[in-house]
Amino acid sequence: MLExxxxxxxxxxxxxxxxxxxxxxxxxVLGCLGPNGSGKSTTVKMLSGLLQPTRGTVQFDGHxxxxxxxxxxKHLGYVPExxxxxxxxxxxxxxxxxxxxxxxxDFELAKKIDSLLELFSLHPHRHATIGTYSKGMRQRIxxxxxxxxxxxxxxxxxxxxxxxxxxxxIIKNLVQALGxxxxxxxxxxHVLEVVEKICSDVLILRKGVVxxxxxxxxxxxxxGQSLENTFLHLVDEVDTVTVARDIVDVISMRSRxxxx
Amino acid sequence: MTSxxxxxxxxxxxxxxxxxxxxxxxFIARIFRGGGDADAEGLDLGIGLVLTVLAMPGGFVSLLxxxxxxxxxQWLRGLKPFDVLQAALPDEYFFIVxxxxxxxxxxxxxxxAIFPDxxxxxxxxxxxxxxKTIFSANLVAVVFLAGLVSLDVNAVSCILFPAVVAAxxxxxxxxxxxxxxxxVGVLLSSFFSFFAVFSLLGLxxxxxxxxxxxxxxxxxxxxxxxxxxxxxCTTAAVPSLLRHATGPAPGWTxxxxxxxxxxxxxxxxxxxxxAMVELAKLTLPLLLAVIAVAFCVYxxxxxxxxxxxxxxxxxxxxxxxxxxxxxxxxxxLSRLLRTPFQIACFAxxxxxxxxxxxxxxxxxxxxxxxxxxxxxxxxxxMDDAPSAxxxxxxxxxxxxxxxxTFLIIVGLRVVFEIPVExxxxxxFQLMLDPNQPECEALARNVILIFLLPCIFVPxxxxxxxxxxxxxxALHTLLVITWTVLLTNILLVRFxxxxxxxxxxxxxxxxxxxxxxxxxxxxxYALSTPEFESSALQQPLRMLTxxxxxxxxWLIPHYLEKNTPDIDRKLIFEESPSRTIELxxxxx
Numbered sequence: 001m002l003e004x005x006x007x008x009x010x011x012x013x014x015x016x017x018x019x020x021x022x023x024x025x026x027x028x029v030l031g032c033l034g035p036n037g038s039g040k041s042t043t044v045k046m047l048s049g050l051l052q053p054t055r056g057t058v059q060f061d062g063h064x065x066x067x068x069x070x071x072x073x074k075h076l077g078y079v080p081e082x083x084x085x086x087x088x089x090x091x092x093x094x095x096x097x098x099x100x101x102x103x104x105x106d107f108e109l110a111k112k113i114d115s116l117l118e119l120f121s122l123h124p125h126r127h128a129t130i131g132t133y134s135k136g137m138r139q140r141i142x143x144x145x146x147x148x149x150x151x152x153x154x155x156x157x158x159x160x161x162x163x164x165x166x167x168x169x170i171i172k173n174l175v176q177a178l179g180x181x182x183x184x185x186x187x188x189x190h191v192l193e194v195v196e197k198i199c200s201d202v203l204i205l206r207k208g209v210v211x212x213x214x215x216x217x218x219x220x221x222x223x224g225q226s227l228e229n230t231f232l233h234l235v236d237e238v239d240t241v242t243v244a245r246d247i248v249d250v251i252s253m254r255s256r257x258x259x260x
Numbered sequence: 261m262t263s264x265x266x267x268x269x270x271x272x273x274x275x276x277x278x279x280x281x282x283x284x285x286x287f288i289a290r291i292f293r294g295g296g297d298a299d300a301e302g303l304d305l306g307i308g309l310v311l312t313v314l315a316m317p318g319g320f321v322s323l324l325x326x327x328x329x330x331x332x333x334q335w336l337r338g339l340k341p342f343d344v345l346q347a348a349l350p351d352e353y354f355f356i357v358x359x360x361x362x363x364x365x366x367x368x369x370x371x372x373a374i375f376p377d378x379x380x381x382x383x384x385x386x387x388x389x390x391x392k393t394i395f396s397a398n399l400v401a402v403v404f405l406a407g408l409v410s411l412d413v414n415a416v417s418c419i420l421f422p423a424v425v426a427a428x429x430x431x432x433x434x435x436x437x438x439x440x441x442x443x444v445g446v447l448l449s450s451f452f453s454f455f456a457v458f459s460l461l462g463l464x465x466x467x468x469x470x471x472x473x474x475x476x477x478x479x480x481x482x483x484x485x486x487x488x489x490x491x492x493c494t495t496a497a498v499p500s501l502l503r504h505a506t507g508p509a510p511g512w513t514x515x516x517x518x519x520x521x522x523x524x525x526x527x528x529x530x531x532x533x534x535a536m537v538e539l540a541k542l543t544l545p546l547l548l549a550v551i552a553v554a555f556c557v558y559x560x561x562x563x564x565x566x567x568x569x570x571x572x573x574x575x576x577x578x579x580x581x582x583x584x585x586x587x588x589x590x591x592x593l594s595r596l597l598r599t600p601f602q603i604a605c606f607a608x609x610x611x612x613x614x615x616x617x618x619x620x621x622x623x624x625x626x627x628x629x630x631x632x633x634x635x636x637x638x639x640x641x642m643d644d645a646p647s648a649x650x651x652x653x654x655x656x657x658x659x660x661x662x663x664x665t666f667l668i669i670v671g672l673r674v675v676f677e678i679p680v681e682x683x684x685x686x687x688f689q690l691m692l693d694p695n696q697p698e699c700e701a702l703a704r705n706v707i708l709i710f711l712l713p714c715i716f717v718p719x720x721x722x723x724x725x726x727x728x729x730x731x732x733a734l735h736t737l738l739v740i741t742w743t744v745l746l747t748n749i750l751l752v753r754f755x756x757x758x759x760x761x762x763x764x765x766x767x768x769x770x771x772x773x774x775x776x777x778x779x780x781x782x783x784y785a786l787s788t789p790e791f792e793s794s795a796l797q798q799p800l801r802m803l804t805x806x807x808x809x810x811x812x813w814l815i816p817h818y819l820e821k822n823t824p825d826i827d828r829k830l831i832f833e834e835s836p837s838r839t840i841e842l843x844x845x846x847x
Contacts, residue, residue: 050689070693078690084683086608088615093607100604101691106590129615145687 001025002047002153002184006056009042009208016042017208020056024186026152029179031199031216032188039208040188041081044157047186048078060153074102077146081157081188083138087131091122091141094130098145116144120167135162143171154178154185160194172198279389283397284404290380291373291405311412314362318355318417322424325351329424345531348425350499352442352525355417357495357518359446360453361488362413363406367457368481368488368621374402374461375561381569395562402458402558410450418443438529445525452517452547455554457484462557465565473565478617485621486628491518493632502536509535520546596709601692602702609676609706609758616680619759626671633667634660652726653796659789661719661739665711666746666785670777672707673750676758685760685832692757697830700754700820707747715739731796738792738802745812746784752816753823755830762834 007020017039024030034040045051047058049069057064065072085094092113099109117123120140130138139162146154156175160168175198179185189195195202195216202219204212212219275281292310328351329344367374376384376398384394422439429435464473464480494516501510502519513519513535523539526532532540590603597603613619637656645651652658679685716736723732795801 048690050686070696073691076690080686082683084681084686086612086681086684089608089611093611097604097608098687098691100600100607103600 001061002186003059004043004047004056005059007043007046007053007058008055009039009046009051010054015208017046017053017205020205020208020210022203022210022213024153024184026182026184027179028201029175029185029187029199031195031202032186032205033190033192033195033202034205037207038205040205041157042208043205044078044081044155044186044188048076048155049073074149075152076155077149077151077153078155079139079142079146079157079159081161083135083142083162085130085138085141088129090127090129091117091133091137092126094141095145095148099148102149104149112148113144116148120144120170136164136167139163140167147174152183154183155188156186157188158190159187160189160191280393280397283384283389283394284400287376287398287401288404291370291401311408314366314409314413315416317358317362318414319420321354321358322417322420325421325424329428344425344428345529348438349503349522349526350495351421351425352445353499353502353518353522354495355414355421355442355446356449356521356525357491358417359410359414359450360518360521361492363409363450364453364457364484364488366409367454367461368484370405371457371461371477371481372617374405374458375465376566378569381566391567395559395566398562399555399558406451406454406458409454410447413450414443414446418446441525441528444528445521448524448543448547449518449521452521452550455547455550456517459550459554459557460484462554462561465561466557470565470568478620481617481621482624485625486631489625489628490632491516493629493636494518503533505533505535507534509538513539514542517546597705598701599698601698602705605702605757606706606709609702612680612759613675616759619675619678619680622675622678623671626667626674630664630667633663637663649726652723653731653793655786655789655793658735658792659785661715662742662785662789665715665739665743666781668711669707669743669746669750672710673703676703676754676756677761677764678759679762680759682760682762685757688757688760689832692830694830695825695828697755697757697828699757699830700751703751703754703758704747706758708744711743712740715743727796730799734796734799734802735792738788738805741809742784742788745809746780748816749812752819753827755828756832757830761832764834 002024004020004022007017008015009017020039020043022030032040032043042051046053049058049065049072052066057066059065060072060075089097095113095117096109099113104112114123117126120143122137122140122144125133125137130141133141139159143159146156154175159171159175163171172194175185175187179198179200187195187199199216201215202213203210204219272281328347376394380394385391418439422435422442426435426438460480461477464476468476498516498519499522502513502522505513509519509523520539520543523532523536524543526536527540593603593606597606613623637659641651641654641656644656645654719739720732720736723735727735791805795804
């Protein structure tokens with residue numbers, strides 16, 4: 001089980017995440033929702049051990065992950081929000097490097113890389129440098145790098161960004177399948193429909209604080225509405241329809257001024 | 261009353277409100293801050309810092325010349341009649357070469373940023389701006405850059421050097437005349453260098469298809485860098501050869517543009533030999549020709565590349581032929597490298613060195629310097645000895661592997677510090693254990709696996725053929741031992757994965773380190789071969805080196821053992837040492 005216990009992160013004196021607590025059980029797919037600046041990425045980085053919490057702990061099977069980060073990371077598959085990769089390496093070389101760093105045996109590594117590249121439709125481009133890849137192709141490389149060692153914990157930060165429809169559908173089904181096979185999945189996204197469809201539970205953050213945490217079905221029933229409306233009700237203080245109307249007013253201002 | 265600066269400020273403010281002015285400003289900034297898609301991030305220095313660094317060599321060298329031209333120093337040396345113009349000739353040549361090398365290096369460094377790239381295309385072309393406006397704005401930015409760099413590189417030396425030379429003359433007119441001619445020489449040579457590199461870039465762009473251009477571009481830059489290093493190495497010998505050349509200009513002087521500009525300066529001073537006059541006459545026509553070629557190929561390259569960027573954007577990753585797989589070398593690497601970390605990172609380091617242009621350029625410059633110094637040593641060895649066998653045992657010939665290994669080890673050590681695509685290092689931050697870094701071992705393995713075969717393969721058979729097995733074995737052993745020891749010394753407290761950490765900060769002891777490198781070179785590459793040359797006559801004398809070897813082996817190990825744990829931790833960011841540490845007890 002993965003647990004966040006009173007997690008707090010401050011950048012200088014600015015709090016990014018405050019007193020965040022939740023748990024993630026095997027088989028659970030926990031979606032994390034929140035507007036920009038709500039602390040999603042900071043939470044993900046603390047869960048993956050990239051950031052050390054200012055206060056609180058992340059515990060895996062009852063142990064603080066900071067006590068033995070290397071051991072924890074062996075169980076972790078992480079897909080970051082942005083696909084920052086080494087542009088001069090080929091897709092195959094990058095995956096080979098990651099597999100070797102993870103200590104995967106040679107025969108298994110080559111076989112897995114080939115099969116996964118084939119399944120993600122990247123096999124014909126495996127020897128082209130990543131610099132020439134499209135955003136979706138880079139994203140697929142990140143996904144393969146995160147899953148190829150069969151980890152127990154998956155942390156996905158906007159994994160569908162830039163993917164085409166087919167690849168996105170594959171990933172959505174994959175996430176559900178991982179959950180069903182008893183893995184722990186933490187899934188961060190802006191896309192409410194995706195979270196609603198593939199996650200069993202949801203965590204809603206606002207200004208670094210958890211404002212709601214429950215199963216997707218229960219959250220939707222808080223106001224007897226869809227997840228989207230519930231989310232907007234909980235998180236946003238703005239009337240989106242009014243804002244959209246105001247935007248149209250502003251962009252047509254010049255023509256009105258000219259007419260006047 | 262309005263000052264010229266205020267007028268210029270108003271003028272600039274007026275123009276920067278217009279699209280053209282804004283575009284020029286944008287292109288100037290992008291040339292300095294980096295274009296291209298790949299690894300611009302690694303060396304993104306501010307404009308101020310770049311200009312300061314470029315201006316420094318001229319200023320420092322001028323100050324160092326105070327000793328040469330100072331009247332007191334002259335008096336101490338007992339040199340009474342002192343022809344200052346004659347004495348200034350080698351220094352003037354040096355400044356011309358320096359100006360050309362620095363400006364050429366800037367053009368090579370900013371090679372990718374001189375032409376508008378895909379990012380510019382995506383941002384600018386959808387705007388209601390004519391393509392010719394974008395073209396003209398970039399051209400103005402390039403010309404501005406050429407002028408700015410030329411002025412910056414030469415500004416200090418144009419005042420300090422004439423001031424130092426004229427100090428003996430006590431005549432202001434002499435200073436003005438000398439300074440004016442010197443300024444013309446160095447500025448024109450700077451322009452020539454910039455536009456020559458620019459012409460080459462434009463020519464490649466105009467002639468080659470984009471994919472071929474990318475491949476050839478890397479080699480072309482390497483060749484330019486080696487040429488610039490060679491030019492720098494001519495500063496010691498060329499002035500004296502030129503001064504003593506009688507009759508028409510020697511053929512080799514036509515290959516060195518620095519000679520033409522020196523000829524121009526001497527001709528303007530009325531001190532030119534016939535050879536120099538001949539060279540001086542080449543200067544202006546060739547400068548104008550280079551500028552004209554640069555302009556024409558710029559137009560052609562622009563039409564060919566910028567207009568077609570949209571087509572290139574649509575191109576998806578092209579399948580390449582299967583490169584030699586790293587896995588095929590795995591059995592060999594597994595024997596040499598002990599852990600998965602070393603095996604994976606060895607491949608990463610090796611591929612970065614091969615494929616990152618910045619790193620390749622720095623290494624090419626170092627290798628070029630090594631090549632020039634080695635050729636010089638070889639020529640000296642051949643000149644002084646009647647046969648190849650005797651030449652092989654001379655200190656000059658023996659110094660060749662020492663020169664090359666020293667420069668390559670130092671070059672690799674420096675290159676390891678230059679970051680590449682820093683944002684991508686998250687994967688190493690995620691996967692590596694900071695408390696058990698093997699970075700030092702990895703860096704040592706990379707250096708030694710690269711260097712040892714390069715030493716052994718040519719040195720041993722060559723010396724075995726020329727001098728017999730014993731001499732060959734002793735020489736190869738000594739070079740290998742020195743290589744290993746130098747590598748160990750340079751990697752003491754190295755705790756970074758190469759290319760993944762931010763650039764090192766300038767520290768107070770950086771100058772001391774620089775001076776240590778110079779002294780290190782003298783001991784390693786000059787004194788050792790001197791000793792070796794005499795010791796090879798009586799091989800038992802080699803044993804006197806044993807205590808030195810033991811000390812050089814033990815000291816780095818002792819330092820490594822006594823390093824505090826906090827200084828062993830793997831780092832991805834260089835943090836400045838703070839005078840005051842905040843305890844942040846409130847957090």
